[in-house]
Amino acid sequence: MKTKLLLLVLLLFFGWLVGREWWWRDHGPSVPPVIFVIDDGASVSDIADDLETRDIIGSSFLFKVYVKLTARARKLQAGEFELSEGMNASSVLSVITNAQANEISLTFVEGWTIAQMSAYLAEEGVVSSSDWMTSATHDLEGYLFPDTYRFLKGVTAQEIVSRMREEMEEKINAEMRAEMERQGKSLHDVLTMASIIEREVRHDEDRELVSDVFWKRLAIGMPLQADSTVNYITRKKTPSISFDDREINSPYNTYKYRGLPPGPISAPGLASIQAAIFPRSNPYYFFLTDEEGNAHYARTLDEHNVNKARELK
Structure with a gap:
């Protein structure tokens, strides 16, 4: 009897605790x-x-x-x-268990510069432009991986930068690093090339082809002549540059200076990074992109000029 009473008391007590909780x-x-x-x-x-x-x-x-x-x-x-x-x-x-929580979602677009990221974050009211530019210094251009991230509200510029840098490190896997070492290319060179590819062509199938075009130009001492590098100086968004822009005296002007520019000109996505490391061999040395984003390739300057006359009216 005592045992049953004790069990009843315990059961009632446990029920009270459960109900209370x-x-x-x-x-x-x-x-x-x-x-x-x-x-x-x-x-x-x-x-x-x-x-x-x-x-x-x-x-x-x-x-x-x-x-x-x-x-x-x-x-x-x-x-x-x-x-x-x-x-x-x-x-x-x-x-x-509510997925929304007290968080924010931030999307950094492939091909954005640090300055464009700054404008986006300021517009979203996340961090001020001055705070962002203090943390995302110029030497980090191209090293912040563009993607969609979730952060707690109140996130700081430094926390965003650290997360994006870590993501870039993770995206470049062991196979990619081994191939860079085999080719004798530094991560800086690869990210610089990838950032140019990102701004030059829109479609993944073109990235590997354009990568080969640019690496071949470098190999023979031919200027890259990438309009995107000049636009990085002028901050213009035009698909082609003016003759005056070609004369701008800047190491980022790949019409005036041979070789790669000093560093990346944008945040390259994974497809562009992979293309920079694994170019697809082809016979072309020239290309242009039309208004619809389609790339047109040429073996010689004469062929290229024909493409320009036909596609860039």
Whole structure:
């Protein structure tokens, strides 16, 4: 009899705890919110312990049981969440399994310069242009991988730069690095070439062909004559450059100076980086891109001039 009574008391007590955690614990809107951060890779146990320590929930054990019973462990999101002390487990779980969380999504377009990224971030109200240009210095042009990223609100310019640099390091895998070493090309040279390819052609099938054209020109001492490098100086967006622009005295002017420019002129995407490392052999030394973005190739200058007369009217 005593055993049954004890079991009944324990069962009632456990039921009270569960009810307290799942339904009755919320203190209502009068309780000020707190910012709760879940790091990438945090386990259910880590999250539950932290919630209990912050007095957001009353029992980490019951929270873990609830997560297990609802099979929502995989839906837990990393991010920054607005919670309140004294919330019940059900309410907390509803918030932290919301993919929107307190985050922002930023998309950096392939071919953008650091200056264009600065304008975008300022327009989005994420960081000021001055803060961005302080962290994203000129020597990082081409080293920030363009992609869509998710950050916590309040992210700093330095945090964005660090994440983009890390992503670039990860994208250039061991096979790519081995091939660069075999060819005797530095990462700087490859990213510089990739950045030019990114701005010169739009379609992936052209990137490898144009890469071969440019590397062959360098091999024979022929100027790259890439309009995109001159536009990097002038900040113009025209598909072709003027005769006056060709005379600009800058090491980025690949009409006036042979070889690669001092560094990248944009943020190259993965397809352009791969093309710079793995060019597709072809017989061409000239090409142009028409208004629709189609590339037209030529073996000789005469053929190239015919293409210009026909395609660039």
